[in-house]
Amino acid sequence: MPHLRKDPEKRLWVIAAPQRNRRPRPKTLIANKLDPSAPCPLCPGNEDKTPPEITAFRDRGTEPNSPGWSVRVVPNAYPALKVEEETIAGPEGLYDIMGGVGAHEIVIETPEHDTTLGERSLEQVTEILEALRERTADLKQDRRFEQVILFKNRGAMAGASLYHPHFQLMALPVVPKDIDDELSAAKSYFDYRGRCVYCDVINQETKQGERIVFRDTGAVSFCPYASRFAFECRVMPREHSSRFEDAGPDLLRSVAGALRETLRKLDIALERPDLNLVIHTLPFNSDMENQYHWHIEIMPWTEQAGGLEKGTGMFINPVLPEEAARHLRSL
Amino acid sequence: MPHLRKDPEKRLWVIAAPQRNRRPRPKTLIANKLDPSAPCPLCPGNEDKTPPEITAFRDRGTEPNSPGWSVRVVPNAYPALKVEEETIAGPEGLYDIMGGVGAHEIVIETPEHDTTLGERSLEQVTEILEALRERTADLKQDRRFEQVILFKNRGAMAGASLYHPHFQLMALPVVPKDIDDELSAAKSYFDYRGRCVYCDVINQETKQGERIVFRDTGAVSFCPYASRFAFECRVMPREHSSRFEDAGPDLLRSVAGALRETLRKLDIALERPDLNLVIHTLPFNSDMENQYHWHIEIMPWTEQAGGLEKGTGMFINPVLPEEAARHLRSL
Numbered sequence: 139m140p141h142l143r144k145d146p147e148k149r150l151w152v153i154a155a156p157q158r159n160r161r162p163r164p165k166t167l168i169a170n171k172l173d174p175s176a177p178c179p180l181c182p183g184n185e186d187k188t189p190p191e192i193t194a195f196r197d198r199g200t201e202p203n204s205p206g207w208s209v210r211v212v213p214n215a216y217p218a219l220k221v222e223e224e225t226i227a228g229p230e231g232l233y234d235i236m237g238g239v240g241a242h243e244i245v246i247e248t249p250e251h252d253t254t255l256g257e258r259s260l261e262q263v264t265e266i267l268e269a270l271r272e273r274t275a276d277l278k279q280d281r282r283f284e285q286v287i288l289f290k291n292r293g294a295m296a297g298a299s300l301y302h303p304h305f306q307l308m309a310l311p312v313v314p315k316d317i318d319d320e321l322s323a324a325k326s327y328f329d330y331r332g333r334c335v336y337c338d339v340i341n342q343e344t345k346q347g348e349r350i351v352f353r354d355t356g357a358v359s360f361c362p363y364a365s366r367f368a369f370e371c372r373v374m375p376r377e378h379s380s381r382f383e384d385a386g387p388d389l390l391r392s393v394a395g396a397l398r399e400t401l402r403k404l405d406i407a408l409e410r411p412d413l414n415l416v417i418h419t420l421p422f423n424s425d426m427e428n429q430y431h432w433h434i435e436i437m438p439w440t441e442q443a444g445g446l447e448k449g450t451g452m453f454i455n456p457v458l459p460e461e462a463a464r465h466l467r468s469l
Numbered sequence: 470m471p472h473l474r475k476d477p478e479k480r481l482w483v484i485a486a487p488q489r490n491r492r493p494r495p496k497t498l499i500a501n502k503l504d505p506s507a508p509c510p511l512c513p514g515n516e517d518k519t520p521p522e523i524t525a526f527r528d529r530g531t532e533p534n535s536p537g538w539s540v541r542v543v544p545n546a547y548p549a550l551k552v553e554e555e556t557i558a559g560p561e562g563l564y565d566i567m568g569g570v571g572a573h574e575i576v577i578e579t580p581e582h583d584t585t586l587g588e589r590s591l592e593q594v595t596e597i598l599e600a601l602r603e604r605t606a607d608l609k610q611d612r613r614f615e616q617v618i619l620f621k622n623r624g625a626m627a628g629a630s631l632y633h634p635h636f637q638l639m640a641l642p643v644v645p646k647d648i649d650d651e652l653s654a655a656k657s658y659f660d661y662r663g664r665c666v667y668c669d670v671i672n673q674e675t676k677q678g679e680r681i682v683f684r685d686t687g688a689v690s691f692c693p694y695a696s697r698f699a700f701e702c703r704v705m706p707r708e709h710s711s712r713f714e715d716a717g718p719d720l721l722r723s724v725a726g727a728l729r730e731t732l733r734k735l736d737i738a739l740e741r742p743d744l745n746l747v748i749h750t751l752p753f754n755s756d757m758e759n760q761y762h763w764h765i766e767i768m769p770w771t772e773q774a775g776g777l778e779k780g781t782g783m784f785i786n787p788v789l790p791e792e793a794a795r796h797l798r799s800l
Contacts, residue, residue: 146670155786232669233695287781290776320478338563339563362476362478363561416777416780418780418781441628443774445622445637445746446618446747448747448768450646451481451645451650452641453483456486458487
């Protein structure tokens with residue numbers, strides 16, 4: 139059964155998910171590519187190949203689990219965590235263990251099998267963000283969850299096993315390490331300067347301009363100053379906003395526009411790269427509304443991580459963010 | 470020019486190394502494999518294909534930069550950091566920047582092109598650790614360095630671009646994030662319990678036995694309780710020892726034995742997997758000798774990381790460490 143484990147040397151919660159070993163491996167990873175022509179459980183007409191849908195945006199009069207949807211949310215067939223598990227944490231000698239309570243869902247972005255997020259219309263991208271937002275707000279009602287993580291793996295090198303465009307959603311009973319680190323950095327900054335660090339970064343970036351990829355009145359995207367990866371991008375609402383699940387329709391539309399434009403540019407610059415994308419939002423039980431600012435991190439795959447990155451958390455980036463942003467702006 | 474950058478949201482030093490863009494990419498990554506028959510700059514007879522050697526263990530009477538060596542250390546031809554850079558740190562608006570001072574070396578483990586560490590003799594593995602130790606002790610004399618990281622990328626999926634067995638060494642002007650996190654965890658534990666957390670883990674693991682891979686009187690290897698990766702292994706000296714560079718010949722030989730045996734078992738279990746290996750040792754300027762314990766982390770590559778891992782630092786491991794260890798013990 140899935141559960142979470144923590145040891146005292148790294149104090150990192152890890153999901154132990156032995157049931158995931160039954161999950162089919164991407165057989166085409168051997169060629170570094172998913173096969174677009176493989177049978178697809180996420181395509182319209184194959185609704186019976188997934189667990190029954192949780193929700194969907196669909197045409198009036200169409201039945202659940204049948205075609206006629208534009209966005210469709212289903213449970214992951216090989217979930218890393220399960221809603222029906224217990225959440226009780228306890229010691230195991232020196233270690234800590236916790237029941238594998240959580241949710242693991244697939245958000246199918248579109249009925250179209252072979253498009254990227256950057257190629258779709260603003261309405262479609264906005265609708266996807268709205269589906270993600272609704273699921274987050276819904277899962278927030280389960281008091282056992284601390285955080286919902288929304289992410290996307292595109293391509294075999296980014297860890298995907300399905301070609302059809304989709305997001306994944308995981309509700310977790312703990313706050314992941316990187317979010318926790320951001321909270322503690324945001325707190326230090328706020329204690330010292332009295333302002334949200336993300337708002338200050340947005341101000342400095344829009345003023346300087348050299349790392350900006352796209353901006354309008356509602357949202358901004360840029361290559362971060364200390365980019366860990368070549369062509370790393372960050373998309374943020376310009377107004378202070380800590381919780382993704384509270385975003386109104388206008389804000390979502392702005393962010394969708396910046397996200398779409400950034401991905402469109404990355405698709406051209408890096409020829410539809412494999413990539414990971416993750417939404418960072420304030421954990422449900424945190425009161426750091428003034429300090430934290432939700433945002434989207436985009437990490438194109440350009441090379442394999444080595445022992446330095448995996449073994450120490452230190453990154454080497456061969457492309458200056460100023461050069462990446464200049465190139466992306468020109469597209 | 471290489472330099473280091475930090476932003477206030479993640480407080481993570483990143484090496485910006487635009488000069489690395491000239492580095493040849495592994496052209497065979499397209500097949501997920503390095504080509505063992507590609508021309509090799511690390512083989513004996515090709516000594517002129519690398520920068521001049523820094524040091525080597527070699528037969529009496531042989532000349533530097535000629536055959537006759539058993540271990541050979543050369544500068545990385547595409548260094549991420551450079552010894553002659555300035556180390557001065559300063560602000561850049563909200564951000565921090567630091568000169569890219571450091572060292573980046575290649576430790577060629579053996580003249581043999583096609584062997585793994587687990588296939589070599591105990592004497593050979595001990596000699597490699599001794600070479601790494603000597604280089605670390607030497608670089609420690611440069612007061613600009615905070616830490617030396619010794620790591621190994623084996624195979625294309627682990628980020629290697631050369632097939633010939635080698636370690637990399639990086640001397641850094643900062644302490645990498647993951648080491649810093651371990652120091653802070655070790656400090657908390659020591660403050661609370663008055664003992665080294667690693668010593669306590671070793672005691673619990675050797676008593677329980679179920680995650681042990683190999684042990685003798687001097688060293689132990691086990692699959693950590695909260696393993697992040699399938700078949701992750703950790704090798705440690707059993708006696709408390711904080712600094713790798715201070716390890717004596719007996720201790721090195723013990724650790725070499727445990728390392729060799731662990732890698733031999735992994736080679737069988739996972740069919741010579743691509744893998745990363747890193748040595749964690751106390752930063753030069755830290756006084757936490759009582760709290761920290763040097764160790765080796767082994768991370769076999771079995772699948773690509775996705776957005777959850779890369780975007781939040783949360784890991785999903787489909788193989789229980791108890792099962793991995795049981796299998797490894799049987800080999």
